[in-house]
Amino acid sequence: MPVAAALLVAGCAGRAADFKGADLNQGKTLFAKECGGCHTLADAATAGTVGPNLDDSFRAARSKAGGSFDESTFFQITLDQMRLAAPPMPHFDEEPQKLSEAQLVDVAAYVASVAGKPLPQQPAGGTTGGTATGGTATGTTTAP
Secondary structure (H helix, E strand, C coil), rough: CCHCCCCCCCCHHCCCCCCCCCCHHHHHHHHHHHHHHCCCCHHHHECCCCCCCCHHHHHHHHHCCCCCHHHHHHHHHHHCCCCCCCCCCCCCCCCCCCCCCCHHHHHHHHHHHCCCCCCCCCCCCCCCCCCCCCCCCCCCCCCC
């Protein structure tokens, strides 16, 4: 599997940056603004079609059969791709998409934390306290 081989090589290169203090909220905001037009990522609600679908790209490698790669590997791959961008990906060290190193780390940490993972389930009916419609109700009811 070519993706797994690329992940293995990238993850073993020994150049991991520290992402423990990354701002994942800022990473999500920056991803949606700077990357979401090209890349699909369910957590960011983006559906780009130019670049790889990041959920598809990382899902298999997260699985046991795909190697159970660590989040730090996904972080490093994403950071390397942003630092060494090949067309049509923009160069984030140049205007108009220039990002600081801290911003690159935030985006890479965010992507590593969510890409290829299932979205958390939302409570039925949302959190507004309203009534859900269009579905089948379950539970008990009493007649007046």
